[in-house]
Amino acid sequence: xxxxxxxILVLLASLPAVQAARINFVWPTPNKAWEQGRNIxxxxxxxxxxxxESGLFGCAxxxxxxxxxxxxxxxxxxxxxxxxxxxxxxxxxGVVRYVALVxxxxxxGRYIVLEHPGLTPAVYTLYAHLGRVESGIRPGGTVKxxxxxxxxxxxxxxxxxxxxxxxxFEIGLRATDNFDQWYQGKKFGNRNDHxxxxxxxxxxxxxxDFLRQWRAGRIExxxxxxDRLRPVVRVxxxxxRVPDFIQRYPTLLQKPLPAGLIGGWEVACNSxxxxxxxxxxxxxxxxxxxxxxxxxxxTDANAVRSSRCKSLVRVxxxxxxxxxxxxxxxxxxxxxx
Numbered sequence: 001x002x003x004x005x006x007x008i009l010v011l012l013a014s015l016p017a018v019q020a021a022r023i024n025f026v027w028p029t030p031n032k033a034w035e036q037g038r039n040i041x042x043x044x045x046x047x048x049x050x051x052x053e054s055g056l057f058g059c060a061x062x063x064x065x066x067x068x069x070x071x072x073x074x075x076x077x078x079x080x081x082x083x084x085x086x087x088x089x090x091x092x093x094g095v096v097r098y099v100a101l102v103x104x105x106x107x108x109g110r111y112i113v114l115e116h117p118g119l120t121p122a123v124y125t126l127y128a129h130l131g132r133v134e135s136g137i138r139p140g141g142t143v144k145x146x147x148x149x150x151x152x153x154x155x156x157x158x159x160x161x162x163x164x165x166x167x168x169f170e171i172g173l174r175a176t177d178n179f180d181q182w183y184q185g186k187k188f189g190n191r192n193d194h195x196x197x198x199x200x201x202x203x204x205x206x207x208x209d210f211l212r213q214w215r216a217g218r219i220e221x222x223x224x225x226x227d228r229l230r231p232v233v234r235v236x237x238x239x240x241r242v243p244d245f246i247q248r249y250p251t252l253l254q255k256p257l258p259a260g261l262i263g264g265w266e267v268a269c270n271s272x273x274x275x276x277x278x279x280x281x282x283x284x285x286x287x288x289x290x291x292x293x294x295x296x297x298x299t300d301a302n303a304v305r306s307s308r309c310k311s312l313v314r315v316x317x318x319x320x321x322x323x324x325x326x327x328x329x330x331x332x333x334x335x336x337x
Contacts, residue, residue, distance in 0.1 A: 014253045023221050025088070025092055025145070027091070028167060029043075029073050029089070038248060043073055044074060045075075047061060047164075055071065055072035055074075057069065057207060059308055059310070063308075065096055067309040068126075069172070071169045071207050073169055084131065086321075090114060090125075090143040090149050091114075092114075092119065093144055093167075094125070094301075095114045095140070095142055097197060099170075105198070106157055108168065109157070110155045111127060111129070112127045112132060113127075120235060122249070123172060123205075123222050125171050126169070126172075127167060127169060129156055129166060129168050130153050132150060133149070137218050172204035172205055173203050173249060175201050179196045180195065182331060183200070203273070203274050226252070226276045229276050231268035232270055233298070233304070234268050235322065236265070237293075237330065238263065238291055241335070253278050253279060264280075264289075265278055266279040267280075273326050273329050273330060292328060294322060299320060311324040312326045
């Protein structure tokens with residue numbers, strides 16, 4: 001089986017470049033503010049702080065110390081009780097992969113995950129804190145961009161006040177098919193109710209940054225967006241394994257696989273630890289290095305220092321080592337312990 005996977009990846013990585021087709025994206029709520037080019041206050045729901053930036057992606061909360069994986073999009077339609085009545089739309093054509101109907105089983109509350117296999121790479125989108133899921137939305141079903149999939153709400157295992165009802169919206173990549181094995185190994189003390197669609201297995205990219213570049217015509221699709229990301233950490237992992245992550249997203253390969261056995265990987269990560277560019281290494285290129293070893297090859301020191309919410313690199317005995325968040329990604333993607 002591994003041999004066939006290698007062949008498929010080599011063929012995919014060797015295909016000639018084609019003109020990217022511009023994606024069709026639909027804003028997932030009825031609010032027209034983003035499409036009209038208005039400021040974030042008109043479409044972002046802030047936390048209790050009242051700061052609109054607290055509803056953005058990234059190190060947006062607790063003075064920059066807390067990471068937020070998506071965008072919080074405010075309600076613009078309410079009934080007499082103040083409950084939101086905003087329909088939630090599928091942002092792009094896709095396949096329903098997961099529907100969580102029990103509000104108390106996740107901080108996401110009721111949520112839907114769509115995967116978009118027609119795109120490169122096949123990103124997921126996630127829609128959370130839903131008040132209701134449309135009856136026809138079931139795993140395995142297909143949806144079209146703009147199709148109503150749910151109703152906005154304020155569901156969560158925590159407490160989201162009615163006046164801050166919103167849609168939590170994510171775009172990203174899934175870390176591993178073996179998530180439950182990693183989860184059980186961490187001994188968190190509670191069960192994984194959501195399988196591979198647990199939020200801890202989902203790695204977001206900045207939806208607003210992507211959409212701004214897409215609207216401006218600087219990019220056509222997600223691969224072009226990823227190609228423009230700036231490496232903050234480059235790491236080398238010595239392993240013969242081809243992670244299911246790169247099998248799932250083969251266009252992240254920076255060159256074809258070497259003939260024969262894989263020796264390892266050089267992986268470039270952005271400021272949130274998203275592994276967006278993969279360079280396969282031959283056995284000769286890692287000769288003399290211990291199997292399973294991990295080495296930080298380079299860092300953007302200023303970017304690492306400025307990030308208060310992501311631990312990508314730490315210094316121990318004068319050498320750079322993976323920080324907690326980078327270590328988690330490596331454990332999930334490579335099975336490194």
